[in-house]
Amino acid sequence: MTTTTENNAFKSQEYFINMGPQHPATHGVLRLLLTIDGEIIKNIDPDLGYIHRSIEKMCERDSYQQIVHLTDRMDYLSAHINNEAVCLVVENALGLEVPERVKVIRTIIAELTRIASHQLWWGVMGMDVGALTTYFYGFRDREMINDIFEETCGARLTMNYNIPGGLMFDLHPNFIKRTKDFIAHFKTKLPEYDTLLTGNVIFQKRTQGVGILTREDAISFGTTGPVARASGFSCDVRKHHPYSAYDRVQFNEAISTVGDTFTRYQMRIQEMWESMAIIEQLIDNIPDGDYKTATNAVIKLPKGEFYQKVETARGELGVFVVSDGKKNPYRLKFRSPGFSNLSALKKMAVGSKLGDLVAIMATLDIVVPDIDR
Amino acid sequence: MNIPLSITKNIHNWLFEVMSAPIATVVQNVLIAVVFLAFFALAGLLLVWMERRIAAFFQLRLGPNRVGPMGLFQTIADALKLVSKELTGPEKADKFLYNLAPYFVIVASLMALSVLPFSQEFHAFDINIGVFFLIAVSSIGVIGILLGGWSSNNKYSLIGAMRSGLQTISYELSVGLSILTIVVLAGSLQISEIIAAQQEGGWFIIQGHIPAIIAFMIFMIAGTAETNRAPFDLIEAESELGAGFHTEYSGMKFAYFFLAEFINMFIIAAIGVILFFGGWLSPFGITESIPLLGVFWFMLKVLGLIFLMMWFRWTFPRLRVDQLLTLEWKYLLPINLFNIVLMAIVVLLGLTINF
């Protein structure tokens, strides 16, 4: 006797879908292998490498001045901060003391970069949860920062304004006025961000209590930046290991203990306020002086290992250089914030719904070239 | 003095005078079909243009402004492009159902269009169960969406189609019940009689005051959900599903889905106008002597409600699928049932505001 075939028609079944590499919510060529039961996510497996450009290997080929411009292309939204990280590691290794003016200018531009990055993130966050209009409001305000950069550095995104030993050229005469104009403008627009999106009942219901990351998990996955701070892990490099001019400014580290999507959102909004406060403290007293110290045309680092970490808009970027005394590094490793933050995605999103995954991804603020390098 | 406007009746009589009854019936039906198809295409294109233009102003952009005055012909150019495109589709799709799906959607919205009164006696199809017919026909469209999503052989499409099924079935209930609230007040299912009742006693939104306003709010929410527009656009949620159920459609088949969405929006707004804002009636009866202006008032009110729906779309984030159901079953439905009772009491005790 053969048993009757089992009726499988109404059996619940997990299935597999590919999210990406071409998907609007992955913000680039990130591929997520999702296992889904209905709408509920059972497993996430990120598949990386679609935009790997071997930047670390290229750094081994290039001289230290040339490395700087490659870092523009990693986390392109905090290009200046990446440049600064490489310059700092070279300056520290050489024992070079950069002028005070350079430190202050670097800090101001880094904070402007952070605001610009968060503005773009805010627009895209709104778009990911379905409010398309936020995108344009975010970009309207970001445009002013881009103009400031373009006037001073010559480029809007990949600025390459830093060189080891200082800056490529001095500030544009209009810089201070434009920056002040921007701060005045953005102070009226940032509350609007809150009324439009933060306070919206649909947005709050979409994000509160979703994608919770505990403090222990945040630390063990190595998350940094607003993602970790939302979970209560105080990790702001600007506060704990100040570099450039951060030791002379007063600001609060945005920190909370809830760790859900909404808190991660709030952290970034709060960081924009703090960044504006930092700029306001520095913009009126940029010290006079030279905009760079002279370095040799060919920079050779002493033999040894050097490390410098900075706080980008996404978290902690570390630059580790092994030098064998030649004009190019023996090995250069970037510890990118996006990679560690992405690793926590599985912890946050498993068990939530497809729509939540998109919101969680948005608050991770993923820049795929930063993950792949 | 009241100049009667009996366009439909006059044409009907004239046709039956010049030719025999069977031929006249056929000619009449063909005429109506042509008029409605033309209206369908024109209104669809105009609404797409309007949506793009309004969205642009909300988002501090210019919107289409290159083809024709203020970009008016932009959508026509787009339609031409879509017509000339190759109809591609997945190889393993269920070809028959895949091709059938767009027609389901478009036929459903065309049928719903046929009962709308544009002015006094300017009606194609004034049946005595008009409102019931509207509810019945407007739920056919979801079959097209389900078929399209299922037959595409694409998991994203399937998720979109399944979401569409649960969403339309849930919100159908709220649309129906909020319409019923007004039917209690009007005492008729026939659309012309509903409007006649408003001609006597004022628009229902004023006549029915509190329950009517609640019913109107529920109707707008549920109607937006019914047309699958943001904040209820889970079906095509582009940041989650790419394009949802019409991911695999191209060219004119995609355009059918697209046009049907806009015509559905028009229909929902038109039902809202008929039930709550007096259809083609002018405010305070200022142009009651010229019934032809009824078309103008009707369209003006409809466009007003459409603008409201566009305003929703370009402001709100999207709901999640479980919140969508919570909103319907925990909030809209109980309030709606309570509201019908309230309306019945109001009508029974004669508490309506008449003037």
Added chain:
Amino acid sequence: MSYFSDIYNGIKTLLTGMSVTGKYFINARKEIITQEFPDNRDTLKMFDRFRGEVVMPHDENNEHRCTGCQKCELACPNGTIEIIWDRVVDEETGKKIKVIDKHIYHLSMCTMCGLCIEACPTDAIEWSQNFSNSSYDRTQLTKVLNKPGSKIMPGVKDKE
């Protein structure tokens, strides 16, 4: 009771959100930020530091300032600049000096990092603000920066 206050608060937040977009809709004429690019080509002025492409300025005598020292070629991270040079006998001093034949600039490979211009000791190359460089043919992106028949400006010398 919280059921009703939820509804009330929810509707209130939705309306405040709509007031923001509504305000922009009404003021759309003033607030529009779109730049209609090809139309505003005449009035569009780039910032003077804008990095469009590398050019080599020539004066009215068709003379440039490039000594052919190849520092820009060395500074470039991408091999964007190629210099084809020759040695000729200087008529005044009788010494052999370097003269460029062609200063080739591959715009398609340039990342606009600006290191070549920083490296140039004689300010022979600089940024131009020209940004619409698209073309149908990739070979048009390989440019020879020194004009045909041009020669070095008298008095410009390598600091060696």
